[in-house]
Amino acid sequence: MSVTCAIHQPNFLPWLGYFYKIQTADVFIFLDSVPMSVGGASAITHRTRIRVGETEHYLSLPIQKTGAKRIQDERIVPGNHLQKLKKTVAQSYAKAPYFKQNWPLLESVLSYPSLSLSDFNIHGIESVCSAQGWSPRLLRSSDLVQSWAHVPQKSELLIALCQCVGADRYLAGGGGSRNYLDIELFHAACIEVVYSSFVHPIYRQFGNTFIPGLSAMDALFHVGSLPGQ
Numbered sequence: 001m002s003v004t005c006a007i008h009q010p011n012f013l014p015w016l017g018y019f020y021k022i023q024t025a026d027v028f029i030f031l032d033s034v035p036m037s038v039g040g041a042s043a044i045t046h047r048t049r050i051r052v053g054e055t056e057h058y059l060s061l062p063i064q065k066t067g068a069k070r071i072q073d074e075r076i077v078p079g080n081h082l083q084k085l086k087k088t089v090a091q092s093y094a095k096a097p098y099f100k101q102n103w104p105l106l107e108s109v110l111s112y113p114s115l116s117l118s119d120f121n122i123h124g125i126e127s128v129c130s131a132q133g134w135s136p137r138l139l140r141s142s143d144l145v146q147s148w149a150h151v152p153q154k155s156e157l158l159i160a161l162c163q164c165v166g167a168d169r170y171l172a173g174g175g176g177s178r179n180y181l182d183i184e185l186f187h188a189a190c191i192e193v194v195y196s197s198f199v200h201p202i203y204r205q206f207g208n209t210f211i212p213g214l215s216a217m218d219a220l221f222h223v224g225s226l227p228g229q
Contacts, residue, residue, distance in 0.1 A: 004194070005167035007031050007141070007158055009071060010121040012061055013048045013109070013128075013215045017173070019226055020198040022129065022136050027165045030125075032072040032118040033141040033151070036063075045071060046117060048215040052092045054207050056214065059085050063117060072142040074117040086110045089217070095206065096221035105131050106217055118142075128216060132226055139165065155182040159189045169194055201227050 006025035010032050011018060022028045036045045047060040062077040086107060093099050109124040122140070129136055144164050145151050152160055158181075162170050172181060174196040186193045200212045203223050219226055 002169055003027065003165070003167040004169040004171050005029065005162045005165055006171040007161055008173075009034070009037070009045050010118050010125065011044050011048070012046055012121050013059075013124055013217055014044070015048075015213050016200065016216050016219060016226065017196065017198045017213075018125075019128065019216055021171055021173070021196055022125075022138070023134065024196070025136075025171050027137045027139065027167060029144070029161055029165070030118070030122055030138065030140045031161075032122075033070055033145050034157075035069055036071045036074055036117075045121070046074075049213065050089060050092055050215055051205060051207065051211055051218055052088075054209065056211050057088075057092070059088065059215075061085075061117065061120070070142070072116075072118045072140075076115045076117055076120060078115060082110050093217075093221040098224040099221050101224060102131075102217075102220040106220070128220075128226070154180070155185050159186060159191060162191050163189065168192065171196060174198060 004025045005027045006021040007029045008018065008021065008031060010030040037043055046063050047058050049056045049058055062081050064075040064077050066075060068074045089106060090103065105127060109127050112120055112123050114120050114123070126138065141161055144161060151157065158170060168190060169192045170186060172193055172195050181193060183193055202210050203219060205211065205218070205222050216226055
């Protein structure tokens, strides 16, 4: 029986395409044993996008400058930052149709007491999955590689993680992954590479123009639940 594995950094309240990969894969591995991307559009491990009026707005988790070399070691700056984030979200979506229904979930996620970026983000993702009635198999790369004498990089790491969970198919994203994956290495390891077929749904948002790619919380507040496969 074929086993499909998806691997992704544990992002902060990610977009719908991220949750689509969780639903589609048999095993989803949070890649928390690698350095965090910083700067530009790739810096989504500690920030996400929401709708504020007619424009998109970034919500960011302030990260301590500890020199951490892996996501699992990154720490959130202590303080009232999360209270400010909650206030921004509440003010932005107070008039959304399903705000009252889903605000307790998001308030709980943003109130999680851990200062570990990895723990905080993974708890948020797990909470959203649980609220949708999903029971995915979720693992952390940091747990899987801790006993390895040598940790490979890039495509070799993804292949090794797939092999660790007995997967013979790797579910990649539909965009930039086509440029950096070494497909021949996957083929040599007898692992098929398939790409996400996610198509962003268009749903009714307040405002005049639909903004795609926002945090899944946008769909929760406007639609009430996340779209299925």
